[in-house]
Amino acid sequence: MSEVKIGFIGAGGNARGHMTRLGDVEQARIVAICDLSEDAAGSAVEEFGGAAFADYHAMLDEVEMDALYISIPPFAHTDAEILAAQAGLHLFVEKPVVVEMDRGLEILDAIRAAGVLSSVGYQLRLMDTSQRIRAYLADRTVAMISSHRWGGFPGVPWWRVMDQSGGQLHEQTTHQVDLMRYLTGHEVVEVYAHYDLLAMGDVEGIAIPDSQAAMFTFDNGTIATVTTSPMMMQGGGKSDLNFLLRDQIVGWSAGQVSVMGLEAPDLAGEAQEMPGAPAHIDEAFVRAILAGDQSLIPCSYEDGLRTADVTLAANASSRAGEPVRPKMA
């Protein structure tokens, strides 16, 4: 194969980012774009090429392709992944991959049965800063992790409905939870979470908590906390991830490494910090398809589903008022 023919389901803000970046990848060609909104599909096709569709069943029946991006709201994942896997298409699914684990496990079965490659949009894994921290932590004991994501409120309507987005921890802060798993190489075995809507009750249509705190226990005993809120509606905020080791704090923030305490020149250089480089997850996906090699993709569907499992367990814990074990743990 010298060219990868790609279709899209979803032509919203995030999908257009992938389409733009695929323009830099010589072997990638967009052959079809589907969106429930004909305007969204039509304008994307005008800019990026291919044929426009409003129904992906018709697109999958009519267009020959090698790979499919699915970039739709979290609640909208129904049969697309399963049909595409059965048709032998390699899949790029945006995070969070589902709002219900049973659906995710069904999709995972279909991907495994078909033997197609899969990728989930956890692009922060690819940053060289993430890779360095991961290598650094591999043979060290991480006692505790703390993370914040205190940021803004996306304008898309589905985001403010719990059943549709899963709330901010599941939808956005999934990146921080994913990095906790990926950088330590350990799995979460228990989650205890508490949520409330405290200061944003007057926002039209809001049906998600604006204050979420979760405590995670990992399989090696590491204890982690994450707090997240979209309360910074006028801009600004704070997003970080800190790993506490004996006599040292390793920090990841917006792709920057920082080290406090014991020096770690092999991790951060003399300045004890280094900026991150941009990652190209779309190029990685296309290269993996051309090589037939899943290992070139930083996050498979199974791996992405494990991250969703953790934040869905947090949602279940906040409802039950007691600790919950993720289903895949």
Ligand SMILES: NC(=O)c1ccc[n+]([C@@H]2O[C@H](COP(=O)([O-])OP(=O)(O)OC[C@H]3O[C@@H](n4cnc5c(N)ncnc54)[C@H](O)[C@@H]3O)[C@@H](O)[C@H]2O)c1
């Ligand atoms: N990896 C990242 O950093 C990152 C960044 C932003 C968004 N995302 C994810 O990408 C996904 C989409 O987010 P967005 O901001 O583009 O949302 P959006 O609302 O802008 O776009 C979603 C599009 O999907 C379309 N759609 C919904 N159901 C459909 C269906 N059944 N068939 C065809 N089209 C359908 C909608 O009409 C809409 O145009 C979400 O899961 C989001 O979490 C990931």
